[in-house]
């Protein structure tokens with residue numbers, strides 16, 4: 001990949017992250033219906049430096065898919081659909097070592113995505129993730 005393409009993809013991912021942040025409160029409080037994402041194949045989400053150790057970062061892939069990438073310990077990245085399995089809200093992110101949904105209080109394990117508290121009974125959808133140099137790629 002050329003440097004200019006990498007920079008462009010990184011900018012697109014960053015813009016998606018920023019756009020998500022700008023409208024996150026509305027999305028978090030509004031359940032959405034799940035459907036297949038328009039995007040498919042390998043997708044560059046962003047850079048590993050965007051995901052804090054012990055935390056998580058949401059990346060908007062398209063209108064139907066937001067991905068939460070967690071880093072439970074240095075270099076251990078996991079990717080999940082950010083759509084809560086209870087009623088379809090977009091989870092807030094990682095809070096106190098748990099993935100938190102602000103709609104009705106569900107909590108998920110940031111390592112496995114399993115539901116650990118609240119009304120959700122099913123795990124968050126796992127997404128195949130690969131780290132290439134400092135880039136985070138998913139396959140959907």
Ligand code: FES
Nearest residue numbers: 084086087101104
């Ligand atoms: S939609 Fe997440 S707890 Fe209800």
